[in-house]
Amino acid sequence: MNFQALAEHFAIVYSILTVRYVVLAGLAYLIIWKLLGSRLAHKIIQPDRPPKRKNFIHEIKYSLATFLIFGLVGVFIFESTNQGWTLVYKDVAQFGWPYFVFSVVLTILLHDTYFYWTHRFMHWKPVFKTMHLVHHRSTNPTPWAAFSFHPTEAIVEAGIIPIVVFIYPLHPGAIALFALYMTFLNVLGHLGYELFPAGFTRSKFTFWHNTSTHHNMHHRYFNCNYGLYFNWWDRLMKTNHERYHEAFEEVAGRERVTAPAPAPIAPASPGLNALR
Ligand SMILES: [Zn+2]
Numbered sequence: 576m577n578f579q580a581l582a583e584h585f586a587i588v589y590s591i592l593t594v595r596y597v598v599l600a601g602l603a604y605l606i607i608w609k610l611l612g613s614r615l616a617h618k619i620i621q622p623d624r625p626p627k628r629k630n631f632i633h634e635i636k637y638s639l640a641t642f643l644i645f646g647l648v649g650v651f652i653f654e655s656t657n658q659g660w661t662l663v664y665k666d667v668a669q670f671g672w673p674y675f676v677f678s679v680v681l682t683i684l685l686h687d688t689y690f691y692w693t694h695r696f697m698h699w700k701p702v703f704k705t706m707h708l709v710h711h712r713s714t715n716p717t718p719w720a721a722f723s724f725h726p727t728e729a730i731v732e733a734g735i736i737p738i739v740v741f742i743y744p745l746h747p748g749a750i751a752l753f754a755l756y757m758t759f760l761n762v763l764g765h766l767g768y769e770l771f772p773a774g775f776t777r778s779k780f781t782f783w784h785n786t787s788t789h790h791n792m793h794h795r796y797f798n799c800n801y802g803l804y805f806n807w808w809d810r811l812m813k814t815n816h817e818r819y820h821e822a823f824e825e826v827a828g829r830e831r832v833t834a835p836a837p838a839p840i841a842p843a844s845p846g847l848n849a850l851r
Pocket residue numbers: 710716720765790794
């Protein structure tokens with residue numbers, strides 16, 4: 576494998592990661608923040624602290640830097656697979672579609688656990704400032720914060736795929752689906768707006784899933800709500816913010832305040848009516 580081919584693979588992976596980020600974070604920003612912004616104003620989780628221009632720049636700058644690390648990891652997986660070292664397989668028929676679906680779900684579940692514990696580690700005082708403070712510079716995050724990591728945190732965040740490809744068979748399509756799901760939920764966690772309905776965190780059907788409020792509170796208070804997709808680990812380790820459910824209901828239950836109907840415009844002059 577020569578250097579030029581490696582550089583080309585890196586450029587391809589970097590471009591895919593950047594496009595994925597710009598499309599998903601960009602759509603969330605465009606649709607929720609811009610197009611529906613005023614109609615959804617009552618769903619803003621922290622209306623008292625709108626992010627400033629410098630926050631957006633910080634989030635985008637570090638996200639683009641993160642993809643340099645993710646790109647290197649992508650090339651590592653690609654080359655390791657070419658050498659036959661990983662369990663990545665090319666033909667879905669080899670293990671069938673049920674296994675394909677199972678492998679995506681398994682990766683999501685493992686990533687949730689991996690994320691929770693590596694996240695707890697990065698909140699450990701000796702490493703917090705170096706590894707994780709960059710991400711916490713956004714105390715009211717925007718969708719652009721989804722990959723706003725210090726390079727050392729980016730290495731940790733990229734870690735799940737290079738681990739699992741050596742443990743169980745994964746199809747490239749399953750990796751792509753997982754990566755898409757991860758990015759979508761990551762953008763949702765940093766959305767800044769709560770779109771789930773009131774009662775979501777207490778319903779027996781949905782209580783296990785996290786919300787935008789959940790991760791937004793992590794950015795606001797730092798020492799709570801460490802989970803990514805699901806609420807299991809925060810419940811088990813009692814790390815949900817003590818007011819998480821109340822805070823969620825407060826936002827999700829807000830009614831849209833519509834401006835009172837404008838008073839009918841009085842005729843500027845007596846006009847024709849006065850002449851009748
Ligand atoms: Zn975050």
